[in-house]
Structures are given as structure tokens and as C-alpha cells.
Amino acid sequence: MQAEMLRLANDMASTHSFSFLLSSLAVVTLGHVLRSPSLHLRRETKSSLGYPKDSLLNFTELTAEYGYLSEEHKVLTDDGYILTMFRIVKARNCHRAKRSPPVLLMHGLLQSSDSWIDSGPDAGLAYLISDACYDLWLGNVRGNYYSREHVRLDPDKDPAYWKFYIEEIGIYDVPAMIDYVLEYTGFEKLNYIGFSQGTGTFLVMCSEKPGYCDKVKLVISLAPASRQMHTQSKIFRTVTQFFYRMEDTLSRAGLYEAFSKGGPGQEFAAFFCHLSSEAERLCEEVIYEFDHVNSLHFGSIASKTIRVLFGHFPAGTSVHNMARYGQSMNSGRFEKFDYGREQNLVLYGSEEPPQYNLSATTVPVMCIYGKNDGLVDTRDVEWLMAQLPNVLELVKVEDPQWSHLDFTYSQYTKNTVFPKINEYLLKFSYG
Numbered sequence: 459m460q461a462e463m464l465r466l467a468n469d470m471a472s473t474h475s476f477s478f479l480l481s482s483l484a485v486v487t488l489g490h491v492l493r494s495p496s497l498h499l500r501r502e503t504k505s506s507l508g509y510p511k512d513s514l515l516n517f518t519e520l521t522a523e524y525g526y527l528s529e530e531h532k533v534l535t536d537d538g539y540i541l542t543m544f545r546i547v548k549a550r551n552c553h554r555a556k557r558s559p560p561v562l563l564m565h566g567l568l569q570s571s572d573s574w575i576d577s578g579p580d581a582g583l584a585y586l587i588s589d590a591c592y593d594l595w596l597g598n599v600r601g602n603y604y605s606r607e608h609v610r611l612d613p614d615k616d617p618a619y620w621k622f623y624i625e626e627i628g629i630y631d632v633p634a635m636i637d638y639v640l641e642y643t644g645f646e647k648l649n650y651i652g653f654s655q656g657t658g659t660f661l662v663m664c665s666e667k668p669g670y671c672d673k674v675k676l677v678i679s680l681a682p683a684s685r686q687m688h689t690q691s692k693i694f695r696t697v698t699q700f701f702y703r704m705e706d707t708l709s710r711a712g713l714y715e716a717f718s719k720g721g722p723g724q725e726f727a728a729f730f731c732h733l734s735s736e737a738e739r740l741c742e743e744v745i746y747e748f749d750h751v752n753s754l755h756f757g758s759i760a761s762k763t764i765r766v767l768f769g770h771f772p773a774g775t776s777v778h779n780m781a782r783y784g785q786s787m788n789s790g791r792f793e794k795f796d797y798g799r800e801q802n803l804v805l806y807g808s809e810e811p812p813q814y815n816l817s818a819t820t821v822p823v824m825c826i827y828g829k830n831d832g833l834v835d836t837r838d839v840e841w842l843m844a845q846l847p848n849v850l851e852l853v854k855v856e857d858p859q860w861s862h863l864d865f866t867y868s869q870y871t872k873n874t875v876f877p878k879i880n881e882y883l884l885k886f887s888y889g
């Protein structure tokens with residue numbers, strides 16, 4: 459059976475056809491529909507099948523592998539979700555006292571804290587930032603595999619668990635993690651780094667939770683996702699439109715969770731991408747097709763990283779959150795979920811969904827973005843920055859090929875984006 463799967467996958471890799479690309483996309487999209495326990499291979503089995511070791515390790519294990527010591531922290535939100543945070547307490551290359559205040563690093567859509575370490579100690583921003591002696595904390599939002607827990611609701615049985623989008627992440631998760639870090643460390647403020655959705659949810663927090671913005675000294679915003687009117691990735695548009703249009707149908711079928719880790723989509727990708735250099739190349743093509751605006755440009759994401767990242771990505775979210783991204787592709791505003799005129803009237807008292815108040819993000823913001831980002835377009839980033847009252851600097855990465863996922867997975871972060879991040883963290887740190 460396994461030999462057969464291997465042969466089949468290798469055949470598909472060598473045909474290199476676009477239809478394969480589409481069918482693998484379908485597998486990923488509908489992964490959770492087919493979810494079956496038989497697909498859960500044990501770690502030992504995967505290891506013997508040649509999966510790269512790093513792809514099978516969790517955050518504390520993987521950082522330990524490279525000489526970093528991490529702790530696991532559980533954080534409870536006001537609405538009962540139990541989130542997992544990690545803190546790197548000892549970095550391999552930091553031999554002095556830690557700089558303060560603490561830094562909170564937040565992943566993007568369908569990612570987890572592991573996204574910051576998948577590219578290894580020479581490139582993963584979690585490693586670079588903690589090597590520069592910042593007290594680094596990493597968040598995980600509700601629905602991903604580290605934060606798939608609730609005091610009362612069972613994510614496998616209760617649809618109510620999955621009734622969230624960036625609204626709830628911004629109102630509950632981000633504030634809970636900020637409060638936890640501040641309470642634990644005794645500081646009054648921290649510095650926040652948000653990638654993509656990690657910035658979007660911060661903007662929601664500032665708009666909907668007055669006072670919380672003031673707990674942050676500086677926001678470093680990497681390819682921020684707010685409105686996404688100009689998103690050019692056809693695949694991302696198609697996938698999110700699918701969820702937007704099909705959400706009711708999917709929920710009638712009992713499907714509320716999208717792209718979970720351990721679902722066949724993720725399992726298939728992790729299995730397939732390590733098979734051969736041909737397969738790996740195809741996985742790289744899928745990523746670039748997904749993300750880049752212009753020509754395909756290979757090599758920014760190291761091949762080892764490709765094999766490792768599919769052990770941790772996609773990390774899972776709600777169908778509702780995916781649907782909200784579908785909405786944001788079609789709207790010129792950064793707004794709440796659009797349930798249609800009638801329901802909007804009942805819920806919001808207006809036919810149109812209310813916009814998030816971007817003037818409420820009063821903290822200083824430094825933003826870095828890429829010219830070749832197929833998911834968060836430069837025009838939408840520039841639109842957002844024009845709305846925010848306190849933008850310190852807007853930095854376009856010089857490399858014309860710099861794309862969305864490069865922020866987490868590129869092998870070149872040390873020379874492209876890290877120096878700017880470090881400059882601002884230093885400026886906003888004391889001690």
C-alpha cells in the first residue's frame with residue numbers, strides 16, 4: 459500500500475502538470491471532508507518513511523534541537539479558549555542579559571508559532587530575534603493545533619467552538635496573550651510583531667478593545683492583512699471565495715474547521731513534498747503559484763525548509779475565518795463580517811457591516827512589505843498605512859521578488875528584513 463502510494467506520487471510529480479496542481483489544491487481544500495483516522499501515521503512510522511526530523515518536532519523540541527531553550531505557557535481567554543504560547547528563555551547566541559520590554563511575535567493565517575522556526579536558526583525570525591537578546595514570546599491563535607482547546611467546548615463535537623473569525627481573535631486572543639506576557643514579566647508594555655493576519659487582528663483589537671493599544675510601545679507590521687481588495691493570487695482568491703460562498707452548505711454538512719493539521723491536506727503535503735527532488739520542486743511551485751505576483755522566482759525558500767514547513771502548515775482555522783477572507787477580497791473597506799442586509803440590520807443596526815476604526819491604532823507602527831506579494835498587495839498595504847495615525851516608517855523590501863511567505867520562510871531574512879526589525883526593537887527597548 460505504501461509502496462503504491464509512493465509510486466503514484468512520484469508518477470504525479472514527474473508529469474508536472476497543472477491539473478495535478480489543481481487536484482492537490484482540491485485535496486487541501488476538501489481535506490477535512492475526507493478526514494479519517496487511518497491517515498494519522500505515527501511519528502515513528504513517518505520517521506522511518508524518511509520525513510525530515512524537523513517536520514515532526516513541536517516548538518520546544520525543535521528549538522531545543524538547535525540549542526535554544528523554550529517554555530510552554532497556557533493562556534485562558536475571556537470566552538474560554540485555551541491558547542498555547544511559547545517563550546524562548548535561552549537563545550544560543552545571546553550571552554548577555556535580555557533586553558526589555560518583551561516582544562510578542564504573531565503568526566499569520568493558517569500558521570502557528572512553528573512558522574517562525576521552520577527555516578532554521580540562520581533564517582527563522584524567532585531565532586534571529588532571540589539571538590539579539592530580546593525576551594521573545596510567540597503566540598498561537600484559536601483553532602490552530604497548539605490552541606485547539608476550550609474550557610467547555612469540544613472542537614471535535616461543538617460547532618460553537620468554530621464560530622470565530624479575526625473579530626474574536628482580535629477581541630479575545632490578542633488581548634489575553636498581551637495581558638499574560640505583561641503580568642508574567644512585570645512590564646507595563648511590550649513590542650508587538652504581527653505578520654499578515656497577525657497585524658489584522660491587532661487592528662481589530664485597537665478598534666474594539668479601547669485601552670489595549672496602550673499596552674504596546676511599538677507595532678512592527680509585516681505584510682499586514684486588512685482589506686484585501688487587490689490580492690492577486692488566483693488560488694487564494696478562489697479558495698477563500700469557495701469558503702465565502704459555501705459556508706452555509708459546509709455547515710449543513712457539519713464542516714466548521716478548515717485545513718487542520720493532521721487533516722489529509724496537510725498529511726498529503728507533508729508526505730508528498732519529501733519524496734524526491736522532483737516532488738519537492740513541485741511543492742515549491744505550488745507555493746510560488748499561490749503567493750507570487752510576477753514571474754516564478756525560485757530559491758528564496760530553501761528546499762529543506764519546504765520539506766519541513768509542510769509538517770506544520772496548514773495549522774488550521776475555522777471555515778468562518780476563511781469565509782471572511784473571501785469577503786475581504788471583494789470589499790474596499792476593512793470591516794466586520796457581512797451576513798447580508800437583513801441579518802446585518804439585526805446584528806449591527808445597519809445594512810452594511812461596520813468598519814473597524816483604524817484611527818484607534820494609535821501606537822507607533824513600522825511596516826515592512828514586499829513588491830511581489832500575491833496575497834497582500836502593495837496597494838492595500840499603502841491604503842492601510844494612509845489610514846493609521848502614527849506610522850513611523852513604511853519599508854518596501856528592496857528585492858523585487860520578495861513575497862508574502864518570504865517573511866516567515868525565506869533563507870534571506872537575516873539581510874533583508876531582520877536589520878530593520880532589529881533597528882526598531884533596539885530603539886523601543888530600554889535596558
Ligand SMILES: *[C@@H]1O[C@H](CO)[C@@H](O)[C@H](O)[C@H]1NC(C)=O
Nearest residue numbers: 515516517518519530542604
Ligand atoms: C512538545 O513535545 C514535548 C516532548 O515530546 C511534550 O512534552 C510537549 O507536551 C509537546 N508540546 C506541545 C505543545 O505539543
Ligand SMILES: *[C@@H]1O[C@H](CO)[C@@H](O)[C@H](O)[C@H]1NC(C)=O
Nearest residue numbers: 665668815816817818819820
Ligand atoms: C475611532 O478611534 C478614535 C481614537 O480612539 C476616536 O477618537 C474616534 O472617535 C473613533 N471613531 C469612531 C467612529 O468610533
